[in-house]
Amino acid sequence: MSSDVIMVIVVATALAFDFTNGFHDTANVVATSISTGAARPGVAIGIASMLNFLGAFISISVAATVANDVVNSEVITPTVVFAGLIGAISWNLITWSFGLPSSSSHALIGGVVGSAVAAAGFNAVLADGLVGKVLIPAVVAPILAFLTAGLAIGLIYRVVGRQRPGTVTRGFRYGQIISGGLLALAHGTNDAQKTMGIITLALVANGSLAANADPPVWVIASAATAIALGTYSGGWRIIRTTGTRIIKMDAAQGFSAQGAGAAVILASTHFGFPLSTTHVINGGVMGSGAAKRLSAVRWGVAGSIAMAWLLTLPAAAAIGAAAYGLTAIFGSGALGPVLVTLMGLSLIVAVFSRRLQRGSPVPAS
Amino acid sequence: MAVVVETKQLLETVAASLVAGVGMTFVFSIAIWGMARFAELSRNDRPLAAGASVTVAVLALLGTLAGVAFGIVVMTNK
Numbered sequence: 295m296s297s298d299v300i301m302v303i304v305v306a307t308a309l310a311f312d313f314t315n316g317f318h319d320t321a322n323v324v325a326t327s328i329s330t331g332a333a334r335p336g337v338a339i340g341i342a343s344m345l346n347f348l349g350a351f352i353s354i355s356v357a358a359t360v361a362n363d364v365v366n367s368e369v370i371t372p373t374v375v376f377a378g379l380i381g382a383i384s385w386n387l388i389t390w391s392f393g394l395p396s397s398s399s400h401a402l403i404g405g406v407v408g409s410a411v412a413a414a415g416f417n418a419v420l421a422d423g424l425v426g427k428v429l430i431p432a433v434v435a436p437i438l439a440f441l442t443a444g445l446a447i448g449l450i451y452r453v454v455g456r457q458r459p460g461t462v463t464r465g466f467r468y469g470q471i472i473s474g475g476l477l478a479l480a481h482g483t484n485d486a487q488k489t490m491g492i493i494t495l496a497l498v499a500n501g502s503l504a505a506n507a508d509p510p511v512w513v514i515a516s517a518a519t520a521i522a523l524g525t526y527s528g529g530w531r532i533i534r535t536t537g538t539r540i541i542k543m544d545a546a547q548g549f550s551a552q553g554a555g556a557a558v559i560l561a562s563t564h565f566g567f568p569l570s571t572t573h574v575i576n577g578g579v580m581g582s583g584a585a586k587r588l589s590a591v592r593w594g595v596a597g598s599i600a601m602a603w604l605l606t607l608p609a610a611a612a613i614g615a616a617a618y619g620l621t622a623i624f625g626s627g628a629l630g631p632v633l634v635t636l637m638g639l640s641l642i643v644a645v646f647s648r649r650l651q652r653g654s655p656v657p658a659s
Numbered sequence: 660m661a662v663v664v665e666t667k668q669l670l671e672t673v674a675a676s677l678v679a680g681v682g683m684t685f686v687f688s689i690a691i692w693g694m695a696r697f698a699e700l701s702r703n704d705r706p707l708a709a710g711a712s713v714t715v716a717v718l719a720l721l722g723t724l725a726g727v728a729f730g731i732v733v734m735t736n737k
Contacts, residue, residue: 349734352734352735426665430669434669434672434673438672438673438676438677439676441677442676442677442680442681443680445677445680445681446680446681446684446685447684449681449684449685449688450684450685450688453685453688453689453691453692454688454691454692454695457691457692457695457696457699458695458698458699461691461694461695461698462691462695465690465691465694465695466691469687469691469723472723472727476727476730476731479731479734480730480734483734546688549684549687550684553680553683553684553687554676554680554681554684556680556730557675557676557679557680557683557730558672558676558680560679560730560733560734561671561672561675561676561679562672562676563733563734564675564733565668565671565672565675566665566668567665567668567669567671567672569672
């Protein structure tokens with residue numbers, strides 16, 4: 295009975311994480327389209343939401359590998375997963391409240407690493423996996439997208455630089471609908487699977503599912519729905535940062551940032567080198583701005599974003615470890631997760647009610 | 660480093676990203692160029708040159724759509 299209650303809490307928490315992933319990472323997909331006027335905010339978010347939903351159904355091949363590569367699977371219990379999710383959700387909400395686009399995947403990995411360390415010590419961490427699958431890709435992703443977008447926008451300006459601005463702007467706005475759609479689909483394929491993976495991991499740890507089993511259909515459908523609803527709710531604060539605060543972009547820059555982002559994500563998917571969509575698209579935005587003029591990038595904002603990226607793993611890990619410690623005080627039953635969930639919900643309600651009053655949609659330029 | 664990260668995968672990702680990202684934006688910008696030239700040449704009453712421009716634009720647009728289709732295939736086959 296107690297383990298069933300814990301499982302229900304873990305699944306609900308995982309779906310809550312998926313929801314925060316959707317609204318937190320919406321900015322990656324729609325910010326440039328909205329800020330260049332390629333699509334109205336409601337339309338852009340609606341399309342991104344649908345494509346995220348579809349993307350979740352496209353493939354389930356990476357669903358079970360989320361935490362297995364960085365944490366020893368023998369220490370994974372539903373409570374460890376629960377505490378890791380609390381770490382990830384908390385960090386997503388903190389960065390959202392500051393309008394900073396940080397990686398939800400890194401928050402999830404950090405949270406699970408922290409709770410696993412709190413449960414079983416540092417031996418629980420697979421250092422090679424952490425460096426190879428998380429840290430090196432975190433450095434490569436923004437640099438690669440920066441270079442790709444920078445080269446792309448340089449070429450675009452050479453090709454269309456002497457043409458009438460009206461036709462060129464209209465053309466790239468249409469192009470942004472395609473490149474933004476591809477990004478949304480890629481995001482749904484990558485990120486909804488992480489939630490499926492984490493729920494599947496908990497089901498296996500609880501003995502409710504055979505090891506190496508594919509995620510059940512209800513897991514896939516609920517993860518797809520949660521990320522789509524999160525996307526539809528729109529993370530306006532981060533959309534404003536990515537779309538207007540890093541650079542003031544034109545339609546060609548928006549297209550090159552999205553096009554470069556989609557190309558980098560798809561190439562990394564194809565060759566099995568995992569990259570964060572957040573790092574990629576923000577690197578692309580900075581690259582498309584810097585190629586036009588270095589001073590076009592607001593480096594102070596870029597620095598704040600980079601700082602949030604650096605802090606994501608340790609901060610989510612610290613919160614995950616604290617959540618596990620707090621849960622463990624109440625024993626191995628359901629009481630700990632129930633109390634931590636209630637405390638978390640109270641904090642979320644307090645933060646949301648204060649912050650939502652301040653957030654407002656970004657007007658199309 | 661090679662033990663921790665697959666160097667071959669990393670290099671392939673870098674090369675493919677640069678080629679696909681820069682290549683696709685270049686092809687699409689050719690399509691935009693073609694359309695812009697078509698509009699201008701049509702206004703100047705030069706139908707032959709306008710026809711050639713729109714042909715280039717359509718071919719480039721088809722190339723872009725083929726790239727998008729390839730991207731979707733990559734996603735579905737991972």
